[in-house]
Amino acid sequence: MTEYKKQGQQREKGRIIIKRRPRPEPVQEEDNEIEPVELREGERVDLIIGEVTPMGYKAIVNSKYLGMLYKNEIFQPLKLGQQVKGYIKKIREDGKIDLSLQKKNVDDIDGLSEKILKMLKENSGSLEFSDRTSPEKIYSMFGVSKKIYKNAIGSLYKRRLITIDEYSISLIKDRDQGASKREGKRGMAEKPVKRYRIVENKKGDRR
Numbered sequence: 001m002t003e004y005k006k007q008g009q010q011r012e013k014g015r016i017i018i019k020r021r022p023r024p025e026p027v028q029e030e031d032n033e034i035e036p037v038e039l040r041e042g043e044r045v046d047l048i049i050g051e052v053t054p055m056g057y058k059a060i061v062n063s064k065y066l067g068m069l070y071k072n073e074i075f076q077p078l079k080l081g082q083q084v085k086g087y088i089k090k091i092r093e094d095g096k097i098d099l100s101l102q103k104k105n106v107d108d109i110d111g112l113s114e115k116i117l118k119m120l121k122e123n124s125g126s127l128e129f130s131d132r133t134s135p136e137k138i139y140s141m142f143g144v145s146k147k148i149y150k151n152a153i154g155s156l157y158k159r160r161l162i163t164i165d166e167y168s169i170s171l172i173k174d175r176d177q178g179a180s181k182r183e184g185k186r187g188m189a190e191k192p193v194k195r196y197r198i199v200e201n202k203k204g205d206r207r
Helices: 002-006 106-122 135-142 146-158 174-190
Strands: 009-012 015-018 044-052 056-061 065-070 083-091 097-100 162-164 169-171
Touching (some): 044 065, 056 097, 106 135
């Protein structure tokens, strides 16, 4: 009798009744995420840095939503609980939010291009930065990601304002000199040409 009890069995009127434990119902995970309908891509938001994952950092957005900062786009030290400004990079179809610490738009690239031109002129026309420079060095100097930096110097290169070498970028000075020469030639061509006329007097002398 004691042995049966230990096994969860019980005798009743010559029969053995086995008491089976009820199967636990599967636990359904509650979806606590709120649909980010109040956010839009490119919007500036308040972030609180959360736990580190293999993909990057989780972050709380505007004290309400949950998003992700990807590690290959982070160029500054972050720590748990740190409050920073960020931007909505993308809102996925499943409601997940991709975040960025830099805002990317045409105005930012144009502004950075002008900043690089100014720095080149202040540094004898050359900077030890190229498209091979590390993302950390680029961020420490310009405060932007390497992708935005490459877009900016690419724009300057297409406008024929700079050259890009393996380890540096340089201002094209011959372009301005060539323009000055062309202007000079054009000015010379526009000057009136003095013309002389030979007049014969009555005695046949020439003046």
